[in-house]
Structure formats: structure tokens, C-alpha cells
Amino acid sequence: MGVIERIFGMVFGSGRNVVAETAEVFRVNAEAEAARGHGLRGAALEQFGKEFKVVRRGWFDRLMDALNRLPRPAMALGTLGLFVSAMVDPVWFAARMAGIALVPEPLWWLLGAIVSFYFGARHQAKGQEYRRDLAASVAAVPQVLETVRDVQALARASPVAANTSGDPFDDNPALADWNATRR
Numbered sequence: 001m002g003v004i005e006r007i008f009g010m011v012f013g014s015g016r017n018v019v020a021e022t023a024e025v026f027r028v029n030a031e032a033e034a035a036r037g038h039g040l041r042g043a044a045l046e047q048f049g050k051e052f053k054v055v056r057r058g059w060f061d062r063l064m065d066a067l068n069r070l071p072r073p074a075m076a077l078g079t080l081g082l083f084v085s086a087m088v089d090p091v092w093f094a095a096r097m098a099g100i101a102l103v104p105e106p107l108w109w110l111l112g113a114i115v116s117f118y119f120g121a122r123h124q125a126k127g128q129e130y131r132r133d134l135a136a137s138v139a140a141v142p143q144v145l146e147t148v149r150d151v152q153a154l155a156r157a158s159p160v161a162a163n164t165s166g167d168p169f170d171d172n173p174a175l176a177d178w179n180a181t182r183r
Helices: 003-013 018-026 030-051 059-066 071-088 091-103 103-137 141-156 173-182
Strands: none
Touching: 018 173, 030 103, 103 141
């Protein structure tokens, strides 16, 4: 027994698996690779979770968002109102436009800067929100494709209709005898 024990000790080592350690030099340890992959996928999912987290907004943020929706329609309707007022009362409109002509040039620049920054910042914020929503939609594409494939597979697997032509007992002699005795 001592010789066999020494041979096994030499091949398998004392408490170590020399064969497995030697094989890992030539082939990746599948269990360790799976553990590394699991850690990597978990970290990626955690990052996605933080990046695309849906933020619950408070009442103040919702109110400000609602107020931010007013200037563009107000400007559009105001411009239409100017056209209507010019047609309805041209003298009144001409007096107002003469007053606007007296506004100094720097005030027009200031108004342009304010409007540009307002709409630029809003465009930037809404663009980022859109990209976040788009990324969440793209992340759902594999699930949707799988569902579509499942539904298409169900559509291709049409139900088999029962053959109702002829005598149902033709291919079963026992049932044919039984049916003949019933008549």
C-alpha cells in the first residue's frame, strides 16, 4: 500500500490536485471563468441600473416643467395675435410697433440671449432625457424580439384539424365490431 500511496501522492499531490492545476495551464477553468463572467455581468447591470434609474420627481419639479411648457405656445399665439390685431385695428398696431422701434439695441440683444439660453437649456435637458428613455427602450429590444419570435412560432404551429370524413372506426377493428353490434 505504501508504493501505491506514494504514486497517488506524486500524481495528485499532497492535498492538491496536480492534474487539475496542470490542465488549467492549457484550458481555462470553466468554473472560475463563469464566476468572473457573473461578476462582470453583475457590475454591468448595476451600472445600467444607476445610469438609467427613473427619477421620481416632486411636485415642484412637475410644476416647473408645466410652466416651462407655456412660453413657446404663448409666443406662437402672441405672434398670431399680432397679425390679427394688425388686420383688425391697423392704427392701434402701428402705434405699438412705433413704440417697439424705440427699444434700444442692447435690450434686444439681452432679450435674444435670455430666450436663447432658456430654449437651449431646455433643449439640452429634454435631449438628455430622450436619450435616457431611448437607451431604456433599446435595452428592452431583446425581450421584445424573443416575444415576437414566440408569437410567430405559435402562429406557424397551426392547429391540426380532425379528419371527419369517412367512418371513424375504419382503422380500429375492435371499435368497428362494437359499432356494428350497436346498430
